[in-house]
Structures are given as structure tokens and as C-alpha cells.
Amino acid sequence: MITGSELLAKVKELGDVSKSDLVRECGYVSTKKDGGERLNFTAFYEALLSAKGVNLGADTAGRGKGGRSLSFVTKIQFNGNLMVGKAYTALLDLKPGDEFEIKLGRKQIKLIPLGSTEEE
Structure with missing residues (x-):
């Protein structure tokens, strides 16, 4: 292209x-x-x-489907899953197949990309 x-x-x-x-x-x-x-x-x-220098506002950081602002709030679904939407993973440039270590803390969940440190 x-x-x-x-x-x-x-x-x-x-x-x-x-x-x-x-x-x-x-x-x-x-x-x-x-x-x-x-x-x-x-x-x-x-x-x-x-x-041609025309910018149609393609920078969608912080925006979800339909241009709505991301709320950074989610709920546990009926089946017990915790959903993180595409707009959020796009903000972090995450791709299908990226792997994470799950760290559980007191009332918190941390997802740490494999091969990185927790401080990053």
C-alpha cells in the first residue's frame, strides 16, 4: 500500500x-x-x-464503539467472565495472541505481559 x-x-x-x-x-x-x-x-x-492533509479525527484514543468515551469500568458477566473491550486493548496496542501473567492482590487483578516486569 x-x-x-x-x-x-x-x-x-x-x-x-x-x-x-x-x-x-x-x-x-x-x-x-x-x-x-x-x-x-x-x-x-x-x-x-x-x-491531502485532511484529518478526520482518526485519533480514537480513549474512545469506544460509536465514539463514546471509555468509562474504565466493567462488570463481572453472568458466566463469571470479566470483559475488557477492544477499545481498551487498542489503547495498549495489544494484539491477538499476546500473553499475560495474572497476579492476584487484595481485591485487585494485575495483568502483566509475559517477558516484562511488573514495574513497566
Whole structure:
């Protein structure tokens, strides 16, 4: 995927092609599970706007679904699980598969990434 001034130059170079071809030629394509092609129009348009200096408030730190502010409060669910939502893990740049050591204290739970120290 190309970005910035390189993206602007490529769009200008391609001229009057279809939107699908434009997105494809700029590299905004991924492969679906069935091997088919998925054109990532949203990512392309966001990169294009960014290259033109338009910021649509993409910084969503501290925001959850629908742009609501994070409350940093959760409840134990009916099945005993404790839910930590995607917006919170995104703030810490956590990825699927990241592992944690669970430390229990007096009325507290600490999640410590494996390979790090508690002080970090």
C-alpha cells in the first residue's frame, strides 16, 4: 500500500480509471479466506485524505464503539467472565495472541505481559 505524496502521484498518473482499478493499483487489496480479492476502499480513501492533509479525527484514543468515551469500568458477566473491550486493548496496542501473567492482590487483578516486569 502506498501512502503520502507517492499515493497522490500514482492517482494522478492513473488518471481516469475505475475506482476498483485505482484501489487495486495503489495496493489496497487483501486476500479473503476463500482466496478471493477484497478491495479496501475505506483504507484507500483514508490514506488519500491523509495525503491531502485532511484529518478526520482518526485519533480514537480513549474512545469506544460509536465514539463514546471509555468509562474504565466493567462488570463481572453472568458466566463469571470479566470483559475488557477492544477499545481498551487498542489503547495498549495489544494484539491477538499476546500473553499475560495474572497476579492476584487484595481485591485487585494485575495483568502483566509475559517477558516484562511488573514495574513497566
